Amino acid sequence: MLARMQQQTSAASWVAGHSTMAGDANDEHDRARRFRDAALPHLDDVYTLARYLMRNAADAEDAVQECYLRALRHFDSYRGPAMKPWLLAILRNVCNAEFARRGKQETEPADDERAEATPPIWQEPQASPETALLRQHDGDTIRRLVAALPQPFREAIVMREINDLSYNEIAEVAGVPVGTVMSRLARARSMLRSAWTVAEGAAP
C-alpha cells in the first residue's frame, strides 16, 4: 500500500522513467512489464484449457482473467523455470474455486449425455480404414469427444495434446504423480478410441 502511494506521488518521475527517486514505482512497473512479457504469450494455451475446464466461453474468459490477475499478484513467488505450467496451475485453481463457489463439484456428464454430445460423427458416411475415418472427423467433433471426457482425463489430454506439456509438468499442475499422469493419458486415449470405434460401428 505504501509503495503504491509512493508510486503515485512520484508519478511525474515515473513517467520520465529514469529518476532514481522513483525506484519503487519503477520496480513495480518493471515487474508488471516482465510479467506481461512472460505470461501473455501463453494466453491462448490458458484460454484453451479454461474452455475445456469451464465448458463455456463466458466462464472461461472470466477464469482466464482471474488467473492472470492472480498470477500477477503472485509473480514474486514465481521461481520458474516454465511459465506455462505455472499459469495453467493457477487457472486450474481458479476453476476449482469457481466450482466450489457454486456449491458443487463439477458434475460429470452422464453416459447418455456424453452420447448425445457426439451424434454428428455417427451420421457421417464412413467408408474406409481407420486412418481415413479419423481424417473425416472435423475439429468440432474431436473437440466434442475430448470435452465429453471426465474431468481428470479431459485435463490430462488437453494439457498433453494441446498445451504440449510434459508428463512432469502435467503432474505438477494436476498435483498427482507422474505415473498417474501416464495412466490417465492412456485411459483418456482409450476412451477417445472407444468413441471412435462406436462411430465406426454405427456407420452404415
Added chain:
Amino acid sequence: MNCADAEIMLHALIDGELDAGHARDVEAHVATCATCAEELKAVRAMRAAIAQANLKESAPAQLRSRIEAALAVPAARIAAPRQSWLAPLRSSWKTFFGGFTVGTALSAAVAASLVIAVVRNDQNQQIASDVVSAHLRSLQAGHLTDVETSDQHTVKPWFNGKLDVAPPVIDLTAQGFTLIGGRLDYINGQPVASIVYRRRKHVINLFVGEPLGAAVRGVKDESVQGFNIRHWRESGLDLWAVSDIDAGELDEFGEKFTAALHAPGPS
C-alpha cells in the same frame, strides 16, 4: 514386459517420455505382440487426428485487451485516475466482467477496478487497511493537504476536475471539528477526496468517493491498527472517517457532518 504394462507405456513412448532403456523394452514387446502393435498404431493415428484438428483455441481479442488493460494497472492509475470512476463495482466478478463493454480508453481506465473486483472476499478488509494507510501517510510531513484552507468554498472547487464526483465539503468548526484542507488520495486504487479536519491535536481524514466494495448499511465502525474508522454511505457516496480520536468522538463527527450536510441553506 507384458501387455498390461506395454498398453500404458506405449503412450509414454509416443509422447517421448520414456528413457532409452524403457523405450527399447516397449519397442521390443511391440515387435513381438500383434495386439500391442495394433494398439500403438491406433494411438498414433489418433494423436495425428487430434493434432490435425488443431484444437487450440484463440483467446478472443476483447479478452486479450481486457487482460492487457488489467495488467497495466500502475500506468492506468497514473494516466487516467479520473476515468476510473466510471467503473461500476459489483459484488460478483462474473456479473461485473460480463456487465461492461470494453473500449480502449475505458479498458485502461477500469484496470484498477478489475483488481478490486476479483479480491472481493477480503475487499472490505482491504479497504479498511487502505484507509488507515492513507491516513498514516497523510500524517507524514507535507502530505496532509494539497489545498490548505479552512474555507470550504476554497476546498470544494479544488476537487473540480480531479474527481468525477463533487464531494461535500462542510466546515464544522462551530461543532468542534476544524476544516483544515483537502487532498486527493487513493483507496483501493480509486481516487477519492480526502477532507481533512482537526479535533484538538488530532487529525481526522474524511475520505469520500463513489461506492466502493460491498454495500454498507447504516454505520460501520471498526478499528484497525489502533485507528478508528467510521464508514457510512450517504447521497450515493461512500464515506470513511479515520482518526486516532476515540470511537465516540468519531461518531459525533460523523453525525454532525451528516446533520450539516442535510441542513437547509448553502453548504
